[in-house]
Amino acid sequence: MADRVREKVAVVTGGGSGMGRAGAVLLAAEGARIVVADIDEDKGAQVCASIRAEGHEATAIPVDVRSAASVQALVRETVQRHGRIDVLYHNAVDVKFVNEQDRRLTELPEETWDRMIDLVLRGTFLCCKYIGRQMLAQKSGSIILTATVDALVGCAGLDSYTAAKGGVVAMTRSLAAGLARDGVRVNAICPGFVATEPQLAWMEKPGSRALMEQLHLLPVAAPEQIAPFVVYLASDESAVVTGGVFPIDSGYMAFKANFNVMGAMNTEPR
Numbered sequence: 285m286a287d288r289v290r291e292k293v294a295v296v297t298g299g300g301s302g303m304g305r306a307g308a309v310l311l312a313a314e315g316a317r318i319v320v321a322d323i324d325e326d327k328g329a330q331v332c333a334s335i336r337a338e339g340h341e342a343t344a345i346p347v348d349v350r351s352a353a354s355v356q357a358l359v360r361e362t363v364q365r366h367g368r369i370d371v372l373y374h375n376a377v378d379v380k381f382v383n384e385q386d387r388r389l390t391e392l393p394e395e396t397w398d399r400m401i402d403l404v405l406r407g408t409f410l411c412c413k414y415i416g417r418q419m420l421a422q423k424s425g426s427i428i429l430t431a432t433v434d435a436l437v438g439c440a441g442l443d444s445y446t447a448a449k450g451g452v453v454a455m456t457r458s459l460a461a462g463l464a465r466d467g468v469r470v471n472a473i474c475p476g477f478v479a480t481e482p483q484l485a486w487m488e489k490p491g492s493r494a495l496m497e498q499l500h501l502l503p504v505a506a507p508e509q510i511a512p513f514v515v516y517l518a519s520d521e522s523a524v525v526t527g528g529v530f531p532i533d534s535g536y537m538a539f540k541a542n543f544n545v546m547g548a549m550n551t552e553p554r
């Protein structure tokens with residue numbers, strides 16, 4: 285068995301699907317004891333069953349990251365079972381809600397704004413608060429937050445999501461600064477478009493994949509291609525890495541558009 289995170293206890297929120305599931309599976313294969321914390325009990329249980337079928341350790345504990353009581357219960361049950369929490373990989377978001385309900389601010393209902401901030405930013409706050417307290421008591425831990433490239437560069441029509449994820453990016457740095465001397469690291473991953481379940485219906489529409497690929501230098505990522513970076517941040521290999529905001533994005537942030545500026549300006553190539 286590989287052992288890059290051997291014996292570490294890792295809580296993966298939103299671990300029932302997409303990037304959370306892929307992260308949970310790879311962390312388990314690298315030796316971690318996994319808690320899959322998802323609002324969807326069935327999905328969480330299925331992921332745990334598949335991890336256990338490979339001979340690794342996983343428990344499903346249902347959680348709603350919008351509820352302080354629910355997150356506190358998650359921490360309590362995890363610590364009762366495993367004695368500690370070494371890694372938080374926080375993914376939980378209702379992506380369908382984001383895709384279908386977000387708008388330009390000028391058209392955005394106040395209620396949608398409130399729901400988005402509650403789910404994305406307050407959910408992150410609650411997980412970091414209560415799992416962070418456990419890590420403080422241990423004087424060690426690695427918190428890995430999932431932001432998005434859309435928090436780093438504008439994306440029309442996603443104003444409440446980008447505001448909330450932008451808050452996650454800013455919080456990554458200030459929380460890292462606050463916790464570093466106590467042995468707790470905090471980093472954020474900014475994925476580009478990733479082909480997870482809630483994105484597949486859109487991806488399958490004619491032209492969508494081609495359009496999306498024009499925005500990335502490399503092929504659109506599968507969730508399993510984000511997971512190795514998660515293992516790195518969870519492991520002691522990243523012992524000197526904190527406050528980092530990492531685009532793991534198929535090159536999305538590296539260029540303005542797939543547009544040949546030199547050609548458009550009729551300038552001779554240099």
Ligand SMILES: NC(=O)c1ccc[n+]([C@@H]2O[C@H](COP(=O)([O-])OP(=O)(O)OC[C@H]3O[C@@H](n4cnc5c(N)ncnc54)[C@H](O)[C@@H]3O)[C@@H](O)[C@H]2O)c1
Pocket residue numbers: 297298299300301302303304321322323324327347348349350374375376377378379380403430431432433474475476477478479480481482483507
């Ligand atoms: N897929 C992308 O293109 C993409 C790109 C950038 C960032 N992200 C971010 O990555 C993260 C994971 O996205 P994904 O595409 O893997 O989504 P996904 O839908 O595959 O997985 C999200 C999981 O979170 C769970 N969940 C939803 N609300 C919850 C709640 N209140 N409490 C607990 N669990 C809850 C869902 O049941 C689901 O299992 C999200 O934070 C998303 O914003 C996704």
